[in-house]
Structure formats: structure tokens, C-alpha cells
Amino acid sequence: MRAAASVLHLDLDAFFAAVEQRDKPSLRGKPVVVGGVGGRGVVATASYEARKYGVRSAMSTREARARCPHAAFLSGRFHAYRATSEAVMAVLREASPLVEPLSLDEAFVDLERSDLPDHEVPTVTAYAQELRARVSEVTGGLTASVGIGTSKFIAKVASDLDKPDGLVVVPPGTELDLLRPMHVTVIPGVGPATAERLRRAGIHTVADLESVSLEELVRLVGRAHGHGLHELAHARDDRPVVPERETKSVSVEGTYDIDLTDRSLMAGLLTRQAGEVATRLRKAGLSGRTVTIKVRLHDFTTLSRSTTLPSPTDTATTIARLARGLLEGLDTSGGVRLLGVGVSGLADWVQEDLFGDADDPASDGPASDAVPEPAALPPTARQRTWAPGMDVVHDELGAGWVWGSGRGVVTVRFETRETPAGPVRSFGVDDPQLHRAPTEEPAPQESATEGTTTPERAASERT
Secondary structure: OOOOOOEEEEEEOOHHHHHHHHHOHHHOOOOEEEEOOOOOOEEEEEOHHHHOOOOOOOOEHHHHHHHOOOOEEEOOOHHHHHHHHHHHHHHHHHHOOOEEEEEOOEEEEEHHHOOOOOOOHHHHHHHHHHHHHHHHHHHOOOOEEEEEEOOHHHHHHHHOOOOOOOEEEOOOOOHHHHHOOOEHHHOOOOOHHHHHHHHHOOOOEHHHHHOOOHHHHHHHHOHHHHHHHHHHHOOOOOOOOOOOOOOOEEEEEEEEEEEEOOHHHHHHHHHHHHHHHHHHHHHHOOEEEEEEEEEEEOOOOEEEEEEEEEEEEOOHHHHHHHHHHHHHOOOOOOOEEEEEEEEEEEEOOOOOOOOOOOOOHHHOOOOOOOOOOOOOOOOOOOOOOOOOOOEEEEOOOEEEEEEEEEOOEEEEEOOOOOOOOOOEEEEEOOOOOEEEOOOOOOOOOOOOOOOOOOHHHHHHHOO
């Protein structure tokens, strides 16, 4: 453990929704939900205005619409999230060379490698305030919650304490005082199944967990998990802040507050994750031969299955098809709390898709009825499809975004980040004067979503 509070955790508040509100003046101060817009969609992020109505991440879009029918339901714009994230990460790397991104909107920073004269609480507090102001400046007004502590665990817990737009510094020596009254779910990896197992043993708070012997914890939750919980319950965490390493695989995973039991929902999530993996592969100029899925069951048993192609691919439809096939061989009847898709065996060349995409529903447009993780699939070149929230340009009226579409009509609100809330106009879906904005992701069949969900991120999603 460090002697000083020198690990900083930054988490952009309601990131996807905040970017949409920033770029769409008419949505500022109103409930916004980003994710799947179809019947089997899943909420990726909800603005704080929507959270007041009980909307949260990983909730089905159907339930979100029932709770907050007046919210704007948008499919997401990865190019905007990625550009914003890159600006934030650049600011963090100016602060320290040791930055560990967890996803597009979340990162650890090692302040021991910063230019601070010392790491006393007043010094790091003032520094974090300046950092948050700089982040707001480069993102056009987005807010971030920051926590600072003697370890990654404590910094992560601290950043969750005063959301949104908060700053909490945990002085060295006070870690257990902070943790003891908290519910055990504050510890990464303690999801519903583990929390229920601990509850049955009379363990509700971190203080309760601290008093349990290592042997008893191992008996309750298994050896590996028990050792980890025992260490964190005593505020012991010596994990270093690790900057990005050479990419050996590309993967995406999501942890869910409520165990998943619907197989079609899981298949949709894998399809969405496969789309993001494909997007990342293409962006990096890579492809891969081995497709792997990761499934963590309700009892915390983690399974993985993989299959290897004769030649590498970066095609979303191929990755998704293989991932769904791997899922079919697993018994998930008890519930699933984590799903992930990865591609390894990376290469810098691609052979034509061996399977084609003629029969794959994931290649037939925005697939709004496929579950997002968390943004909608971009449309294919075979049809003009207008996803809610998409940036568009009209030859005469200028820039705007898709308010909604259906029955051969697309409705556009003409406004931008720099202009006030503008007028709404409707056009035929094939109107030759209406175009996808140049900034929109052009690649077909790929999802556009944020980064891998880690245990630390899973904890933040419960906030």
C-alpha cells in the first residue's frame, strides 16, 4: 500500500448521454437514454434526468420507455464518444505518463509520476480540481467525478461517492473508516449472487466482511474469489497503474446488475459486442483468427469457449456468428452476469469473409431489435437507414440529427453543438438532399460502443 494518496480515478458522468446533450441543445436538461432503440434493446447510459425515473444501464429499453416515455432514445454515435475520450485521455497523459484507461470514459492516473511537489491531501485536491476543470474545457462542458486514494480500489470507491461532478480524496490511514459502513457490493466482483451468498452468512457490510476469516470466505465463495475479497475488505490493494501495452487481443465484455436468462437477449449482446470488436480491429488495421466468448454464470463460475478460423477476419458478422454459435453450447439456465467477446491471433491482413453475410440478420441495417452494448449498429450500404441520434446534413437546411424515422419518413432536428435548439422537419427516407454527416462512422455491419467493462467499471455502473 502507498503511504500517500497518489492514485487518481476519473469517471466521466453519464458519458454517452452527456455527449448527446452537449451536441444537441434541445436535449440539455432533459432525459436522454442511449442504447438499443428496438424491442430487445438494452440501455447503455441514461442521463441523470432519466435516472430520476428509475432508468439505469443494462435495463431493457422496453422497461426504460415504460418508466420514462418522454425521454429521447438515441442509438449512439461512436465517433463523438471516441473523439471526446481521446481529448480527455490526452489531458490525463499530460498530468502523468502512467494512465490506465478502463474504457472510453474511465481511467486511473498515477500521480507519483506527475510533477507535483508532494502528495499531501491539499496538494492532490487542488491538482484534481484543476484537472477536472481542464477536462470540462476540452470536452465542451462535460463533468467528471474524481476519487484519489492510496490504491486503485480506494480511488475507485472515492470517485463513486459524490456523483455527478464530485471530488473525494481519502486521506492515508482512513481507508477502513470509509469502507466499514458500506455494503459489501462496493467491492469489485461482489455482484448479486455473491452478495446473496454473503447475506445468508450474515455478512452485509464491509465491516462484517472484515471480521470473517480467510478460511471462511474461501468456503463461502471459493479460493480465488475469497482471497480477493479478504484483501479488499482490509483495504489491501497493491495493483499498479499500468499504461496501455501492446495489443495481443481485442475484447469487449459487460457486467450486468441483474442476471441474464433470456437467450435471445444474450445473443443480441454478443452481436453488439462483436460489432465493437470489429470496429476496433479495423481502426487498428488488424484482424484475428480466434474468436472467444467469456461467460460468467450466476454463481461466479467463469466459462470461455473459442474457435479458430483458417484465416483472419475483421468482419462483424463473422465474429458475431461464431460468438453466438459458441454460446449455444453452454448451459446458461441459472443466469449470466457477464458476457464478453474477444478476437486473438492478430494479424495485419484480412482475407475475404469466408462465410459471407447474405443470411446474417446483423448485416441488414441498424438492427434496432438486436441488443446493443450500448449503441446501435450503423446501417449497411444496401439501404438508407436513419438511426435516432445520427448526425445528418441537408443540402439546403444544413446540419442536424435524426429525431426519428419510420413508415418511409425521417424526421430531423436542425441544430448543432454551436447553434441553439432548431426546427424540426420531415423528409422521405430517400430524399436526395439528405445525407449522413461525414463524421458518422462509415463502415457497415459494425457496432459503435465504449470499451471493455472491468470489475471496477461494473461497480460504477451500479451507481
